[in-house]
Structures are given as structure tokens and as C-alpha cells.
Amino acid sequence: MSPQLMNIFYQSHAGSWFFTLLFFGVSYFMLTKQNMKAQKITHMILRLFFVIMVVSGIGMLVGYQFSLVFVIKGILAIALIGLMEMILVRTKKGKEAGKLWIPFIIVLVLVLLLGFNVISF
């Protein structure tokens, strides 16, 4: 893969992960405030960021020739996206979602540590 394309994937990923978490936080906060219109909009933007993260993440995986540590990070990150979606949708439907916060925190910490190469092997 050309260094320029790899750089595009890396910059989009590095520039989007914080906003992904931010829109998840705001979307959840809007749920607790019962502001359903703002919740719907922020949830839609969050889903757009999911797409950016997955596309740029897979792009980098190809560039790194599927190195094991980043494949594991990618799988955990996709689980993280699933957890965010489940927390929002279950809470919106009034279903029990409290237990999902523990795996969410654990997987989030792992994804960040792997992403920033704190954990590497």
C-alpha cells in the first residue's frame, strides 16, 4: 500500500476515535435527558463515525499486512461498537443495559492500549 494512502487511513482513524466516543457519550446523555430528537441525531452521527473507524481501521490492517496484534485490536473494536449500539438501543427501549457498562469499559481500555501500542507483542 502506498505511504500516502496509509497516511490517509491513519489520520482519519486517529482524528475520529475521540469523536466516536464523544458522540456515544452525548447520545447516551441525551437519552437520560429524554431529548429524543437530539438523541436520534447524535446516534446517526455516531453511526457515521462507526463507518469511518471500521473503513480506516481495515485499511490500516491491510497496510500492516494483518499483523496479529492489530487484528485482535480490530476484533475488540468491532465488539466495542456492538456494545455501544446495544447500550443505546436497549436503554432507549427501556430494557436492562447496566451490565453492559463493565464489558464496555474493559474493551475500551484494551482497544486504546492496543491502539497506542502500550500493549504490543
Ligand code: HEM
Ligand atoms: C470504536 C472503534 C475504535 C476505536 C475507539 C479505536 C481506537 C484507536 C486508537 C485510539 C488508535 C491509536 C491512534 C493513534 O495512534 O493516534 C487506533 C489505531 C489503530 N486501529 Fe483503531 N479504533 C477503533 C476501531 C478499529 C477497527 C474496527 C479496526 C480494524 C478493523 C482498527 C484498527 C486499528 C489499527 C490497525 C490501528 C493502528 C495502530 C498503529 O499504527 O499504531 N481500529 N485505534
